Amino acid sequence: MESEVPSLQTVYLVWLTGAGCNGCTLAMLEASEPGIEDLMLGNVPDAPRVVLIHPELSLESGDTFRNQMEQAAQGKLSPFVLVLEGAIPDESLAGQGSFSRIGTTSDGIPITTSQWVDMLAPVAEAVIAIGSCATWGGIPASNGNPIGAKGLEAYIGRDFLSRGGLPVINVPGCAPTGEGFVETLIYVFLHLSKLVPIELDEQRRPRWLYTHETYPLPPRVEYPPAAGFDLADRPTVNCPVPLTGWLRGFGGCARVGGACIGCTERDFADRLLPLSRPDPAY
Numbered sequence: 001m002e003s004e005v006p007s008l009q010t011v012y013l014v015w016l017t018g019a020g021c022n023g024c025t026l027a028m029l030e031a032s033e034p035g036i037e038d039l040m041l042g043n044v045p046d047a048p049r050v051v052l053i054h055p056e057l058s059l060e061s062g063d064t065f066r067n068q069m070e071q072a073a074q075g076k077l078s079p080f081v082l083v084l085e086g087a088i089p090d091e092s093l094a095g096q097g098s099f100s101r102i103g104t105t106s107d108g109i110p111i112t113t114s115q116w117v118d119m120l121a122p123v124a125e126a127v128i129a130i131g132s133c134a135t136w137g138g139i140p141a142s143n144g145n146p147i148g149a150k151g152l153e154a155y156i157g158r159d160f161l162s163r164g165g166l167p168v169i170n171v172p173g174c175a176p177t178g179e180g181f182v183e184t185l186i187y188v189f190l191h192l193s194k195l196v197p198i199e200l201d202e203q204r205r206p207r208w209l210y211t212h213e214t215y216p217l218p219p220r221v222e223y224p225p226a227a228g229f230d231l232a233d234r235p236t237v238n239c240p241v242p243l244t245g246w247l248r249g250f251g252g253c254a255r256v257g258g259a260c261i262g263c264t265e266r267d268f269a270d271r272l273l274p275l276s277r278p279d280p281a282y
């Protein structure tokens with residue numbers, strides 16, 4: 001008797017980049033056990049094989065690369081999951097030019113990131129915003145923001161639902177850990193296969209990832225802060241890094257003498273970054 005559980009054999013991962021630094025791509029590449037390579041080789045039990053369509057990592061380039069994205073938008077490359085890295089600029093502020101684009105039409109007119117989002121998001125099985133720029137706007141949307149940058153949910157609307165019935169899934173961090181992202185991706189696949197439901201919190205973040213409370217802190221402050229360091233006036237942010245480290249339990253911002261800048265939070269650049277200035281007492 002055939003299983004009634006729909007099984008995804010192959011899923012295309014269409015990766016779009018907006019206004020950002022590509023740090024989330026690097027974070028994703030650092031993931032291991034499993035890494036994105038394991039997914040691409042089909043080595044993760046119960047997860048489909050992933051075909052990565054990425055502006056910097058794909059072997060295809062030029063028209064061939066753009067054709068893949070067009071096919072996805074036309075429903076000919078299915079099923080696919082859309083990932084956005086970077087904020088979405090307001091192209092109406094760009095005058096005769098454009099702020100963020102991938103490829104051109106046959107007439108040579110640039111296709112902007114926001115146009116790709118318009119074409120791809122409605123036909124994607126799931127849509128993931130990776131990093132603080134794609135989720136909440138991040139550094140590009142900080143004070144002074146001359147390009148009208150905003151995060152994906154603000155651009156597309158909080159009521160948006162993907163073809164698989166999911167809202168925009170937010171994985172904030174500057175960058176988030178690659179392992180957290182790959183883990184989220186696998187849960188999305190299992191959810192789409194109706195094997196395990198993905199649990200999101202009120203900010204549409206993977207619920208299990210953003211439970212630990214931490215504090216924006218200056219560099220070289222021992223972590224957790226020693227007695228005597230006043231945390232009373234410091235806001236808390238949710239981030240797994242102080243617990244899990246950056247990679248397989250190692251590294252991670254304040255754990256290695258760096259500062260916690262509160263990067264998983266909305267408006268962190270304006271609101272929380274000043275709290276990570278070096279403290280003269282340390």
Ligand code: SF4
Nearest residue numbers: 239253260261262263
């Ligand atoms: Fe961002 Fe702080 Fe978490 Fe590091 S510990 S990822 S700076 S919120």
